[in-house]
Amino acid sequence: MNDNAKKYVGDGVRKDEGGIWETVKVIIQALLIAVVVRTVLFQPFNIPSGSLIPTLLIGDYLFVSKYSYGYSKHSIPFSPPVFSGRIFGSEPKRGDIVVFKLPKDNSTDYIKRVVGLPGDKIQVIGGVVQINGKPVQRERVTDYQTTDLYGRPISVPRYKETFPEGTSHFVIERDNDRGYWDNTNVYTVQPGHYFMMGDNRDNSTDSRDEASVGAVPAENLVGRAEIIFFSIDERASLWRPWEWPQYIRWNRMFERIK
Secondary structure: OOHHHHHHHHHHHHHHHHHHHHHHHHHHHHHHHHHHHHHHHEEEEEOOOOOOOOOOOOOEEEEEEOOOOOEOHHHOOOOOOOOOOOEOOOOOOOOOEEEEEOOOOOOOEEEEEEEEOOOOEEEEEOOEEEEOOEEOEEEEEEEEEEEOOOOOEEEEEEEEEEOOOOOEEEEEOOOOOOOOOOOOOOEEOOOOEEEEEOOEOOOOOOOOOOOOOOOEEHHHEEEEEEEEEEEEOOOOOOOOHHHHHHHEOHHHOOEEOO
């Protein structure tokens, strides 16, 4: 092989190696950007259960703002113990829908509504939430169509609930104010903790169940639910993609969460 041929081959190898390295650098940069966005700005989250019906449905996909309450170790993927407490922290408002790490294991993602703030006394009497001894305003509206434990369609009572601060949302009572958690003792929310409840009051494992959830430490807050960016009915089958368009909930796309 003459010198010109050797030079040509050598240049070709160097160009191939350079191209591979450029591709690797692009992939690494993209991954770093994704990690930063997920850690600092927004995290996607999907709704796997019906505990927040009628506000959030199974199959909703939403963005959670990570900056709303500042940052803790749980803001970082896999919750590495790099620091304790929160930095740049701000307080959740009553009525916010929040993603948090389950205090029992500090790893499972839960999503519920903030009902009790630090120092509050929370109780449920006959299905009506009591905050510091005063019943939360509750107005009966049109019934909600859902399913029972066996998947059969049923119509259940729906209420417009208004917190003392003036924010409103809808809740449902599948068991007509006779559910297991519709009458409770008084819970005192400790400093630095928050009392969480689902809007599907008779089908939500939340702070009323102290053995499973209890009050949530501020450090466990991941972020505030902001907007639904995609939603598909839970009946959609992964194996029949041609049916997906009919199961997409187009009316919920880009809906603000409140």
